[in-house]
Amino acid sequence: MRLTNLFTKTSKTAPADEVAKNAQLLIRAGFIHKEMAGVYTYLPLGKIVLDKIINIIREEMNAVGGSEISLTALQQKDVWEATGRWDDKVMDVWFKTRLASGSELGLAPTHEEPLTQLMKSHIQSYKDLPVYPYQFQIKFRNELRSKSGLMRGREFWMKDLYSFSRTQAEHDAFYEKITAAYLRVYDRLGLGEWTYKTFASGGSFAPYSHEFQTLSPVGEDKIYIHEGKRIAINEEVYNDEVLADLGIARDELKEAMAVEVGNIFTLGTKFSEPLGLTFTDEDGSVKPVIMGSYGIGPSRVMGLIAEHFADDKGLVWPESVAPAKVYLVRIGDQAAITHADELYGELGEKNIETLYDDRDVRPGQKFADSELFGIPYRVTVSDRLLASNQYELTVRKTGETSLLTREQLLAKLS
Ligand code: ATP
Ligand code: MG
Numbered sequence: 169m170r171l172t173n174l175f176t177k178t179s180k181t182a183p184a185d186e187v188a189k190n191a192q193l194l195i196r197a198g199f200i201h202k203e204m205a206g207v208y209t210y211l212p213l214g215k216i217v218l219d220k221i222i223n224i225i226r227e228e229m230n231a232v233g234g235s236e237i238s239l240t241a242l243q244q245k246d247v248w249e250a251t252g253r254w255d256d257k258v259m260d261v262w263f264k265t266r267l268a269s270g271s272e273l274g275l276a277p278t279h280e281e282p283l284t285q286l287m288k289s290h291i292q293s294y295k296d297l298p299v300y301p302y303q304f305q306i307k308f309r310n311e312l313r314s315k316s317g318l319m320r321g322r323e324f325w326m327k328d329l330y331s332f333s334r335t336q337a338e339h340d341a342f343y344e345k346i347t348a349a350y351l352r353v354y355d356r357l358g359l360g361e362w363t364y365k366t367f368a369s370g371g372s373f374a375p376y377s378h379e380f381q382t383l384s385p386v387g388e389d390k391i392y393i394h395e396g397k398r399i400a401i402n403e404e405v406y407n408d409e410v411l412a413d414l415g416i417a418r419d420e421l422k423e424a425m426a427v428e429v430g431n432i433f434t435l436g437t438k439f440s441e442p443l444g445l446t447f448t449d450e451d452g453s454v455k456p457v458i459m460g461s462y463g464i465g466p467s468r469v470m471g472l473i474a475e476h477f478a479d480d481k482g483l484v485w486p487e488s489v490a491p492a493k494v495y496l497v498r499i500g501d502q503a504a505i506t507h508a509d510e511l512y513g514e515l516g517e518k519n520i521e522t523l524y525d526d527r528d529v530r531p532g533q534k535f536a537d538s539e540l541f542g543i544p545y546r547v548t549v550s551d552r553l554l555a556s557n558q559y560e561l562t563v564r565k566t567g568e569t570s571l572l573t574r575e576q577l578l579a580k581l582s
Pocket of ligand 2: 431
């Protein structure tokens with residue numbers, strides 16, 4: 169992408185009412201735009217990052233047998249009344265509205281009810297199971313406080329997968345499989361080192377649910393981590409009984425603040441029973457389907473990555489989610505333009521994603537923007553360097569700089 173085609177502007181300051189570091193930086197870099205508290209627009213570079221995060225999750229969900237769908241945001245009341253969750257006292261984050269005719273609608277904060285209802289048209293026999301539909305969708309939640317930028321939106325992206333199984337054993341096997349898939353997702357996002365599978369409250373169908381918690385000083389959750397076992401316990405279930413159950417002593421644990429980047433949950437028949445999602449088993453008996461739900465917040469993950477890796481110069485993206493691998497800076501006149509254009513073409517042919525700073529602005533601004541954007545590698549083409557046949561390569565994360573020939577540069581970036 170050429171920067172002259174990018175309509176967004178960088179800025180030295182963020183909106184005065186924005187208190188979260190992730191949003192401040194992403195707004196200054198022109199990756200997102202703040203519409204109101206907890207509501208953000210994704211601009212071109214931000215959209216690329218969000219899509220890369222989504223795509224990593226998509227690949228891992230497909231690898232465990234997921235089938236991607238897209239459910240509706242508009243929800244009718246009846247299906248939620250069947251489970252009791254239309255009530256604002258039960259589900260306190262609803263945004264509700266009305267049709268012109270007067271009937272009530274809601275904007276989906278999650279999708280257990282409509283999907284369970286929908287699957288009644290597709291699941292009848294044991295032969296139809298197990299299945300794992302999932303989606304990426306904007307969820308709406310009227311969160312009381314929304315001061316953490318992308319990490320707690322009132323409108324935000326969620327990946328939600330739902331499992332439909334015949335037996336508890338079949339459910340448990342999938343639950344283990346998707347746990348491993350989640351850990352792969354966080355590894356690929358560059359967060360593995362700081363992310364723990366965390367025991368949390370389970371509801372009525374399992375002793376625990378599991379959260380994936382990433383250590384962060386701005387996290388809202390208190391967890392107790394066991395470094396040796398790479399697991400943690402959420403404060404909400406931190407007690408002697410749970411410690412005994414997990415075979416852990418209190419003094420082996422370290423208290424830390426963390427951000428919930430994912431959540432997996434055994435639902436049992438909580439939704440299938442009230443909504444009548446049943447199947448006929450091999451022996452002819454009719455049984456409710458065993459369900460589970462599995463969420464990840466791509467928006468929250470993007471905010472967390474932005475905040476976690478940033479330094480005093482700006483964003484620092486892990487390569488797997490960066491908007492491009494290379495930021496190509498051009499300084500100088502005709503020779504620099506010709507060489508930079510050529511190099512841009514060559515990087516393109518090698519499928520090395522490049523942001524080409526072909527703008528007519530001061531070098532200082534190009535360097536400052538390249539640092540604010542957080543692109544992993546910066547390549548500088550200048551008249552001065554060309555005189556000695558050299559290109560400058562700077563690694564964003566370490567600041568390490570080297571002078572290379574064109575061949576060395578291309579070998580290094582390939
Ligand atoms: P929290 O405890 O943080 O309020 P939750 O337990 O209500 O979240 P789930 O309903 O399990 O969240 O949603 C699945 C995932 O969606 C969460 O693990 C999180 O990553 C993300 N998520 C939830 N709420 C938000 C939000 N308001 N903004 C951004 N991401 C969110
Ligand atoms: Mg939670």
